[in-house]
Amino acid sequence: MLAVTIGPAGLAPGDVLASIAAHLGLGEPTLSPLRDAIVWELRMPRVLTAAAVGAGLAICGVVMQALTRNPLADPYLLGLSSGASVGAVIVLVLGMAVALPVAAFAGALAALAATLGLARAAGGLSPTTTVLAGLAVSAVFGAVTSLVIFWSATTDSYREILNWLLGSLAGAGWPAAALAGAAIAIVGLPLLATGRTLDAFAFGDTAASALGIHVPRTRALLLVATALLTGALVAVSGAIGFVGLVLPHAVRLVVGARHRALLPLSALAGAVFLVWVDTGARTLFDPRELPVGILTALVGGPVFAALLLRARRTS
Amino acid sequence: MSGGRPGNGLEGSRVSFARGSRLVVDGVDITVPRGAVGALLGPNGAGKSTLLHLLAGVERPEVASLTLDGDDLVSLRRRERARRIALVEQDAQAPDALGVEHVVGLGRIPHQSAWGGDSTRDREVVARALEAADATAFAGRRYDELSGGERQRVNLARALAQEPELLLLDEPTNHLDIRAQLATLGLLRRLADDGLSVLAALHDLSLAASYADHVVVLANGVVVAAGDPSDVLTPPLIRAVWGVEASVLRHPSTGRPLLAFAPADADAPAAPEPAPAPEPA
Numbered sequence: 001m002l003a004v005t006i007g008p009a010g011l012a013p014g015d016v017l018a019s020i021a022a023h024l025g026l027g028e029p030t031l032s033p034l035r036d037a038i039v040w041e042l043r044m045p046r047v048l049t050a051a052a053v054g055a056g057l058a059i060c061g062v063v064m065q066a067l068t069r070n071p072l073a074d075p076y077l078l079g080l081s082s083g084a085s086v087g088a089v090i091v092l093v094l095g096m097a098v099a100l101p102v103a104a105f106a107g108a109l110a111a112l113a114a115t116l117g118l119a120r121a122a123g124g125l126s127p128t129t130t131v132l133a134g135l136a137v138s139a140v141f142g143a144v145t146s147l148v149i150f151w152s153a154t155t156d157s158y159r160e161i162l163n164w165l166l167g168s169l170a171g172a173g174w175p176a177a178a179l180a181g182a183a184i185a186i187v188g189l190p191l192l193a194t195g196r197t198l199d200a201f202a203f204g205d206t207a208a209s210a211l212g213i214h215v216p217r218t219r220a221l222l223l224v225a226t227a228l229l230t231g232a233l234v235a236v237s238g239a240i241g242f243v244g245l246v247l248p249h250a251v252r253l254v255v256g257a258r259h260r261a262l263l264p265l266s267a268l269a270g271a272v273f274l275v276w277v278d279t280g281a282r283t284l285f286d287p288r289e290l291p292v293g294i295l296t297a298l299v300g301g302p303v304f305a306a307l308l309l310r311a312r313r314t315s
Numbered sequence: 316m317s318g319g320r321p322g323n324g325l326e327g328s329r330v331s332f333a334r335g336s337r338l339v340v341d342g343v344d345i346t347v348p349r350g351a352v353g354a355l356l357g358p359n360g361a362g363k364s365t366l367l368h369l370l371a372g373v374e375r376p377e378v379a380s381l382t383l384d385g386d387d388l389v390s391l392r393r394r395e396r397a398r399r400i401a402l403v404e405q406d407a408q409a410p411d412a413l414g415v416e417h418v419v420g421l422g423r424i425p426h427q428s429a430w431g432g433d434s435t436r437d438r439e440v441v442a443r444a445l446e447a448a449d450a451t452a453f454a455g456r457r458y459d460e461l462s463g464g465e466r467q468r469v470n471l472a473r474a475l476a477q478e479p480e481l482l483l484l485d486e487p488t489n490h491l492d493i494r495a496q497l498a499t500l501g502l503l504r505r506l507a508d509d510g511l512s513v514l515a516a517l518h519d520l521s522l523a524a525s526y527a528d529h530v531v532v533l534a535n536g537v538v539v540a541a542g543d544p545s546d547v548l549t550p551p552l553i554r555a556v557w558g559v560e561a562s563v564l565r566h567p568s569t570g571r572p573l574l575a576f577a578p579a580d581a582d583a584p585a586a587p588e589p590a591p592a593p594e595p596a
Contacts, residue, residue: 200421
């Protein structure tokens with residue numbers, strides 16, 4: 001919550017607490033209406049959205065890495081985020097904002113199916129093949145996103161394209177926070193209970209099956225759940241990359257591979273990480289704002305490279 | 316590891332499984348009495364792995380009947396089946412950095428609920444399984460740092476943590492040196508003597524003959540012979556199934572069959588090839 005205090009308009013932690021307390025009916029408003037609005041209308045929802053998106057992407061990363069037994073799996077690298085962006089952008093252009101989460105989900109699901117289908121057709125779901133397939137799918141969906149925005153040709157289409165492709169939390173108000181929060185509550189929390197099931201996949205499908213898991217049904221159900229969660233998150237933030245890749249690996253180094261610990265701690269780490277990276281994104285180049293995805297990619301790219309080297313060494 | 320449930324062990328009648336249009340397992344009758352070690356023999360591609368997968372519930376066979384201690388296995392729920400049958404796969408591939416205790420703890424999954432953690436009993440069973448599999452010494456190490464023999468003991472401990480009545484193993488001595496092979500098979504023998512039913516796919520016929528109570532010989536998905544090793548492992552059968560010439564000797568101290576293979580003679584007419592097919596993954 002400290003992140004709420006950081007920004008162009010200087011605010012003390014006490015001011016922030018006072019504003020939050022006032023809005024929760026726990027005290028008298030003491031701040032000027034303007035400063036109060038900065039806390040309650042701008043920064044609070046944005047920080048909460050960042051936390052929800054970070055947590056959700058990290059959960060998606062853990063689940064996908066376990067189910068595909070692929071250390072490089074992540075909603076961004078496998079194209080889900082790009083697919084969700086396409087769905088989101090299309091309904092926004094058509095002016096049907098109500099359908100936003102549904103369209104983003106459909107886009108994410110289509111991208112997931114395309115990536116896995118392509119990888120399978122190209123000779124199996126090895127980490128490298130899957131990531132290459134995800135790259136191809138991302139490229140196509142990213143281009144479609146850009147095309148749709150450019151074609152609809154409103155005033156500032158370049159900026160909007162950047163926000164969808166790179167991910168940005170600028171303009172995340174209470175509706176965005178509510179959508180991301182609901183996605184976490186409805187899809188994210190149940191996924192936290194799948195730790196034991198994900199553990200069972202450690203030795204592959206046959207072993208999972210011999211441990212009493214219905215493998216095809218479980219995998220389909222959980223992958224659809226990650227698509228649903230990714231869809232909802234991308235609908236509010238665009239395609240923020242690498243959170244789902246980097247955080248689970250970092251947490252795994254500390255707590256090991258037990259999914260019952262890995263899932264909640266990755267979610268927590270993802271939330272904290274994205275809140276702080278987003279705080280950096282909106283303050284580093286003050287008064288201009290960076291799309292937060294630039295910073296996550298700056299951190300995630302090198303980690304991705306390191307994982308790639310390690311995957312090559314062990315395979 | 317099994318509770319003293321009365322019953323006859325595994326009894327399967329006319330077990331079949333088709334992959335595409337090919338019958339990989341074709342009307343197999345198989346029994347593994349409680350407390351016995353059965354060896355599943357046959358050339359590569361005979362259907363041994365597939366049969367073990369079918370019995371473990373990994374894939375669903377066509378059967379006339381398939382029971383474990385009198386209970387129908389086909390209608391048994393997956394979790395319930397996983398509490399009664401454990402499978403040790405061939406060449407298990409683990410991701411990096413799993414601890415041995417974590418790996419053995421995976422065997423508790425069929426006994427655990429989604430939200431609960433490890434109970435005291437879970438930890439006790441894991442400790443006992445490590446003990447029974449002679450793996451307690453490396454309980455604190457990483458699975459990917461172990462030798463092949465040590466890994467196999469951990470795999471065995473994971474299966475025992477399921478507290479099964481029937482233990483299925485796919486070539487458990489594969490890639491092991493002779494000392495580790497004997498240790499693994501001796502361990503299976505002891506577990507069976509304690510009441511576990513064991514069925515292991517094996518390639519070494521002499522080892523199978525010295526540790527198994529009975530052997531089942533599979534070729535092209537069909538059982539060609541089954542029974543006491545001394546009765547089954549005869550030179551004509553070995554020639555027919557594997558296409559090699561063998562002499563059956565007797566072990567000087569145990570009296571068990573011991574197989575000696577004649578080197579292939581370049582001038583002799585080639586033995587009939589038993590049409591090997593690739594072993595399904």
